[in-house]
Amino acid sequence: MTLWRHFTWPAWRDHPGRVLLAILAVTLGVALAFGVHLLNGAALAEFARAARGVNGQPDLVLRARSGPLTDADLVELLERPAVAAANPVLEAVALWPGQAGPDGRALSIRLVGLDPLALLASAAGARPLAPELVPQVEGGTAEALAARTVHLNGAARARLPAGATTLRLRLPQPGSGAPRDVELQVGGRIAAGSTPLGVLDIADAQLLFGRLGSLDRIDIQLAPGIDAAAFTASLPPRWRAEPPADEGARLSDLTRAYRVNLGLLALMALFTGSFLVYAVLSLATAQRLPQWALVGVLGVSARMRWRLILIEGLVIGSLGTVLGLALGVGLAAGALKLLGSDLGLHAAGGSSADLLFAQPLLMPAVVYAGLGLAAALVASLAPALTVRRIAPALVLKGLGLPAGRTLPAWAGLGLLALGAALAWVPPLWGDTPVAAYLAMLCLLAGGLALVPALVRGMTALLERLPAGPLLLLARERSRDQATEARRSLAGVLVALALAVAMTVMIGSFRESLTRWLDQALPADLYVRAALRGADGLPAPLQPAVLDALGRLPEIARSAPQRTARLRLRPEAEPVALTARQLDTGGLPLVERWTGAAAADTLAVWVNEAARDRDGLVPGRVFTAELVDGDRRLRLQVRGVWRDYSRQSSALWMDLADYRRASGDTGTSELALWLAPGRSLDAARAAVRRVAGDDVEMAAAGELRTLSLQIFDRSFAITVWLQAVALAVGLFGVIASQSAQALARRREFGLLRHLGLSRRELLRLLGLEAGLQAGAGALAGLALGLGLSLVLVYVVNPQSFHWTMDLHLPLARLAALVGLAFAAAVGASLLAGRRALGPDAVRAVREDA
Known part of the structure; x- marks a missing residue:
């Protein structure tokens, strides 16, 4: 101390x-x-x-293996002694006319039909089923069970007009039935949910949703001492019971x-x-x-x-x-x-x-x-x-810092080879590319170890030039102090390499996204129903609306599309299935099946997540089940397409094949091409006259702009971190060069005594700094390009199941390399001006 x-x-x-x-x-x-x-x-x-x-937090969630549950299933379940409480659940998503969501579109509200009596009974126990869904009402049980009454959470009540006691909602109907408006009385409060949510009595919900006798699921609370696994094994085959999904773990x-x-x-x-x-x-x-x-x-x-x-x-x-x-x-x-x-x-x-x-x-x-x-x-x-x-006696005589140690060049080459090998290792813990990040660390360490050899190599090139005094001094100094170059340039080399890598990765991703949007959005205008089903998918457009849209003079042609759900394996979570006319635009394929088509199969195209996670490689034949249509399909993978819209599995199918196999003739979305000479605004107005507020519209240009805005916003923090890292690295160069210049004050003083002017010494420093900074900039650029290959071809496919094409933004890369080179040379010259002051000459006189 x-x-x-x-x-x-x-x-x-x-x-x-x-x-x-x-x-x-x-x-x-x-x-x-x-x-x-x-x-x-x-x-x-x-x-x-x-x-x-x-x-809620039930012990088990009961669903039917195919189709919905019924009221009879609930009665049969309640007769089992092992069941302490059971709450039937029916869900729907309603449109709230006159209210707009954060994206400017019509606001939706989730409606949950349940049995308030079952919730109140379970609330008295130690493990209530869904305490935050219990209506808080002043009139007791009678008001909680009142017909055509909805109990709202705080997010929904915040959107109610002051003093409103009723709520008008638009509900989808099963199949392709026309949606209808219902008026509900506003009842009590519920605590659950951060988005608009309403709770109704289960009988009222079945009537309003047009699903009499149907249930989506039944939440079960078992009696004390009952083993959940044994209870599940005793259930009839038509039922499927499983623990409630851990939504936090799923999102994680x-x-x-x-x-x-x-x-x-x-x-x-x-x-x-x-x-x-x-x-x-x-x-x-x-x-x-x-x-x-x-x-x-x-x-x-x-x-x-x-x-x-x-x-x-x-x-x-x-x-x-x-x-x-x-x-x-x-x-x-x-x-x-x-x-x-x-x-x-x-x-x-x-x-x-x-x-x-x-x-x-x-x-x-x-x-x-x-x-x-x-x-x-x-x-x-x-x-x-x-x-x-340090040797104290030698330092007091002004001989400067001791010679540094460095790794041999073969060690640097070995680290580069190790990094290249690690890049081929599969990801760990699901989608975490641990080996890829270790590969990047090895590449950085190997590049740092090779900097002295690079400086000596660049110095050797100067031997072919006429050797003047300054060039000779710069060459010998750079050769002898190559290790110090690695130390002084370490910060900017690492920062430059990371900045180059991230710049190339972001540029490649954005360019690939732009091309993908051009392929995925071939039409001028896209229309879909504003209503949603309980599964969150768009409700079918009404046949009358489709017929009217097809006769509009503003529209040259249209292409229907149907979104459905497919279960790849029993008990597995459903994945998205999109049926569309595949001849309306080129598919963004990354792999294609060139073999023969299997007999009695339908062709499907899968995204990269389905290929990597579910093993759906080109040519594979598999059987899947339509969740909504309760039909099994025999499918063959004909190709893999690039999908930047999701990280989960998704499949495409030709619309004609889907309709023949499923019997579903509905249309979820509609792609529209404008007639020659017609404006987009005129087409929008025409669609709105025909469909009213029951549809949502978006132009292809708007979707492209929105997608790119989301991309830029998502990577804004990355760009900012690049700037921070580069600024830190540049300051590190300034500090390191200052350290070297101050340590050489007596050397500079000696050279002044030998006849070199201050300007000549600054030129000497410029030559030395140019050699070192050139080596650092080249090494940083090369390392950055190597790291970008790992990011583009390894990290992103392993992490997000997205491949992309390599794109080099040459102007930005040149600016980064030029900035690093200029900063290193400028830092050396600024430090040299300070070290070449009168103190340098006095230091030699004092030593003498």
């Missing part, structure tokens, strides 16, 4: 800016990583909480890849921040090198000097970590407040702060604190080893 008080603290006090920047680098890295973790955890926690409120699985990639991008700032800590401590070490040598002569051991540098790194890391954890909580809270609608965080029962602190915080805080401390300590190792290896 004595050395710290009398030696380190005065140096920090005289140069607070450098120390604050190092602390800021750790703070920013920890804050971004911790904040992203908290934000993801809060979103998952709120989604799970909302799902539990709506779906679906978003794992996105969350992991976003978390690693946030850690990029911490990774590059460690180079800034290294640069600051290196600069401080170079400036205090004579003092370090003096205390060494006075008896301070090399071990003590090494320990003191590590303590400096630990103090920087500790301060940055504490501030980073606090800032991370603030960033997450601000994001929840500003972006809550995007995350679905509008629960009436709690605030955004509640969501943050409702999740485990201690262990994540310890983990990210450990990462921050580790980054600072690792960054301080090199300066600490430098101080430990």
